[in-house]
Amino acid sequence: MLIRKYLSSIKGFSFILLFILWELLSNFSNPATFPSLLSIGKTLFAEVLDGELIFHLVMTLYRVFVSFFIAMIVGILIGMLMGNYKNFDSFFDGWNILFLNIPALVLIILSYIWFGLTEVAAIVAVSLNKIPNVVVTIREGAKSIDKSLLQVAFVYKVSNLKKFFIFYIPQLFPYIIAAARGGISLIWKIVLVVELLGRSNGVGFKIHEFFQFFDIKSILAYTIAFVIVMIGLELLFFKPLDNYSRRWRT
Amino acid sequence: MSTSIKINIKSKVFQTNTNKRKKHLAIGKLDLNISKGEFCSIIGPSGCGKTTLLNLISGLDKSLNGKIIFDKKKQVKDIRTAYMFQNPRLLPWLTVLENVEVVLSKEQKESNRAREILNTMGLEEFLSYYPSQLSGGMQRRVALARSYSSQPELFLLDEPFVSLDDEMGNKLRDMLISLWTNEPTTIIFVTHDLREAIYLADRIIFLSSAPSRVLMDKKISIRRPRKLDDRKIESLRKSIISKNKKILKGVDTNA
Structure with a gap:
């Protein structure tokens, strides 16, 4: 208990140190390129009141969620097939390695060229970037499934639906959560690039715009707003989900 | 039967x-x-x-x-059929009661059979426990209850x-x-x-x-x-x- 308190006080202290360092640096440099925390806060507040920040944030979140769910569903399906069937594994393994190593930027640009500067192209590009990672994680999970529990389902002639959702999926759940957590943090970073390159709204688009005006204050204000939202998501969604999935572990 | x-x-x-x-x-x-x-x-x-x-x-x-x-x-x-293995093979993410009910048909479930058999085996206080919270002997009792509940x-x-x-x-x-x-x-x-x-x-x-x-x-x-x-x-x-x-x-x- 004492140690935990001590460690969390270190965490708090390191944050304060970071703020102090920032303030010091901003004091000694050009406020336009290195704005103070207070001025960033003021900008953030004004942008929120204005409603513009909220709009772009919502657009970005919408893209994050749609591509997140597409990537998860497709990745889980392929990963399960690859983990369970050796033929699938051999067939898709090469593709997967190829896609894992294609730079995100290349997929984004190709997607825009092939599908035009559309919403679909943006979402396809982001999903394609994430799917191979999900596949790798889920495949590991599917390979480590405890078959002895599936035998129980077989012997008692449990329906296939029940067998899948009660005997199989819970064994995969820790892997799904790991893929989802890693997924969301990767996806939102890619979404910003996608917006920067070919969308006319969203946080990425705005940052591009501010970049052209050299408006560092607004760039940082948008960044902070977005980071806060993503941390909130982790705390309010993934943490509780993770705890729920571990409730039976002692 | x-x-x-x-x-x-x-x-x-x-x-x-x-x-x-x-x-x-x-x-x-x-x-x-x-x-x-x-x-x-x-x-x-x-x-x-x-x-x-x-x-x-x-x-x-x-x-x-x-x-x-x-x-x-x-x-x-x-x-x-029912099969009691060398290991209890309970589902760790289900409670004692759920572990028994999961292999039952709808009618068996509605007949409250799982509870009755768990009660006769002295497990009535542990219905909402997870297998990891039970001793080896109790886990086997649950496995036996699961087997017999399925008639x-x-x-x-x-x-x-x-x-x-x-x-x-x-x-x-x-x-x-x-x-x-x-x-x-x-x-x-x-x-x-x-x-x-x-x-x-x-x-x-x-x-x-x-x-x-x-x-x-x-x-x-x-x-x-x-x-x-x-x-x-x-x-x-x-x-x-x-x-x-x-x-x-x-x-x-x-x-």
Whole structure:
């Protein structure tokens, strides 16, 4: 208990140190390129009141969620097939390695060229970037499934639906959560690039715009707003989900 | 409800993993008839193919040269089976009650059967516990409750009470007998413990070491209810062993 308190006080202290360092640096440099925390806060507040920040944030979140769910569903399906069937594994393994190593930027640009500067192209590009990672994680999970529990389902002639959702999926759940957590943090970073390159709204688009005006204050204000939202998501969604999935572990 | 079983195995072969051409003959020619509601114990040395036999009967292992028929014409998929494994094999993410209910049909679930059987086994206070919070003996009780709640026509048990201390093991043996007395079903109980087999079964099949075949088929006519410390159990055990010294090692010295 004492140690935990001590460690969390270190965490708090390191944050304060970071703020102090920032303030010091901003004091000694050009406020336009290195704005103070207070001025960033003021900008953030004004942008929120204005409603513009909220709009772009919502657009970005919408893209994050749609591509997140597409990537998860497709990745889980392929990963399960690859983990369970050796033929699938051999067939898709090469593709997967190829896609894992294609730079995100290349997929984004190709997607825009092939599908035009559309919403679909943006979402396809982001999903394609994430799917191979999900596949790798889920495949590991599917390979480590405890078959002895599936035998129980077989012997008692449990329906296939029940067998899948009660005997199989819970064994995969820790892997799904790991893929989802890693997924969301990767996806939102890619979404910003996608917006920067070919969308006319969203946080990425705005940052591009501010970049052209050299408006560092607004760039940082948008960044902070977005980071806060993503941390909130982790705390309010993934943490509780993770705890729920571990409730039976002692 | 219970089923009769007619087993006619010509051979059961395993392919060894290391050498594809090398084959291991696990079971040789083995014919066995088990009647409805019989408590049949199968005994044999370790590695003699007892578990293999249960897996064939339950349909977990389908590759077989031979036939296993239930109720004169049915396949294993047509009857209700229960299987108690060496490990309890409970689902760690389900509570005790859920673990039992998950294998039940809708009607069985609505009849409150799971709760009743868990209660008679002294688990009423642990319905909402997860398996990891229970002792090994209690986990096995839940597994037994799960098996019996499903109203099996055939109940297979593979050394289910091994690695329990005597007291807990005997408690579970008595629970099994009292469940079976109330609702008779056909039981095949695999063990390597002759005393356990005599205490529980109507009939004991002695298997040889691999490739397994039936060495001896012995009816146990000690009157029920039996007592664990009944002298008849010990004297029967001694007489079986003295007549055939290596029978538990899977060798028939009289042949």
